[in-house]
Amino acid sequence: MQIKDFKIDQSLKELTEHRTVVLPIACYETTINQNINGFIPLHWHDEIQFVLIIKGEAIFQINEEKAEVREGEGIFINSGCLHMAEEKNLSGCVYICLNVSPHFVLSQELYTTYVNPYIQATNLSYLHLNTKELWEKNILDAIIKINQLIQQKPPYYEIDITVQLTFIWQNLIVNGFKLEYEQTEMLKNHRMKQMLNWIHLHYAEKIMLDDIAKAGQLSRSECCRYFKRMLKKTPLNYVTDFRIQKSLVLLLQPDSNVTDVAYQVGFNSTSYFIDKFRKSINMTPLAYKKYKNG
Incomplete structure (x- = not known):
């Protein structure tokens, strides 16, 4: 299901509920030029976002920075960051978009130590993910798996999703980011x-x-x-x-x-x-x- 005209409130916070029936998570394919504006307008949400480009290329703006993301690459956008996206060179860009509530990434006991410091950090608004490093490839592969699980809904797929999310987050934080809080x-x-x-x-x-x-x-x-x-x-x-x-x-x-x-x-x-x-x-x-x- 693509959201072509997602609702945002007065502060640009997106109002779309990013969740399946039981999980605070949403995963869908987005074709940028099918949005009513022809691009994804500026917005933000509390959920963290993982994107994998499956066709074409896009330019993402996250807060004040821009990132060009090509087919096969992805991007992590942190909670609360203003962002927008437009396709590059009329490439008909399509991407898988995975939005997850930060509280769902790890159990509540681990959230304080391993999630909250990362979503509060001011030097981690986004990460450009390509396949040069194994940890980046692991994240991109897991996005595909979660997308398949949500579409196919095999038995106990919700548990499989939580396993993949833990794997994604472990790969993200294992690289020793020096977090800053300005x-x-x-x-x-x-x-x-x-x-x-x-x-x-x-x-x-x-x-x-x-x-x-x-x-x-x-x-x-x-x-x-x-x-x-x-x-x-x-x-x-x-x-x-x-x-x-x-x-x-x-x-x-x-x-x-x-x-x-x-x-x-x-x-x-x-x-x-x-x-x-x-x-x-x-x-x-x-x-x-x-x-x-x-």
């Missing part, structure tokens, strides 16, 4: 989420730069620096892009019209909305509506 990094991440949270609550209203900066308890110039560093765009450009993202879902409703949608997502001019939409999506809102509704 208060400034934690604060930066927190402030960024606060600002995004505020935008996602108020995107339909008039938004000024001062409002966004205030939400992150920053000056206007610091606020701009945060957005430039993390998202490579200005705060108000981000607002425009987010409004357009929101408009995509509304335009798919049969009785929607372009003017109403423009005002619903916070634009106070239909022509300005059409202009920005065309620049972002490469077609007008009306053309998009017709194209998507066939």
Whole structure:
């Protein structure tokens, strides 16, 4: 099951329940360009994420860093990290995505020692996994096994999944990472989420730069620096892009019209909305509506 339009709350936290019926785990294949946006938009979740590319290649952004991941390679994305993904070179990228609640990785007795220090560390936002080292290959192989177990559901498959997860985590931590806990990094991440949270609550209203900066308890110039560093765009450009993202879902409703949608997502001019939409999506809102509704 691919999630094509996953729900995120005001702070970009993904609201999709990452679990099978009995396990706090989800594993599914994702085709990046089938997402309603044509890419996987910026979001975060408490679950840790393991990705294995099975076709094409992708560019992942995790917090402020970017990683190009090719077919056969993977990536580990830590709990609470902002991330997004787009395919590279129109490669039709498909990946297996494994999301796991950190508390399910190891038993509660081992969690405090062997899981919590790793998900709190500020220098472990992600790991690029290729097959150069045995531990990386072990993790990628285990992702495939878990995906097969969830699809085939052989007897006692839930126990087999927990065995594979323990194996994944052991291979991840056995490499002696020197963990760091920088208060400034934690604060930066927190402030960024606060600002995004505020935008996602108020995107339909008039938004000024001062409002966004205030939400992150920053000056206007610091606020701009945060957005430039993390998202490579200005705060108000981000607002425009987010409004357009929101408009995509509304335009798919049969009785929607372009003017109403423009005002619903916070634009106070239909022509300005059409202009920005065309620049972002490469077609007008009306053309998009017709194209998507066939």
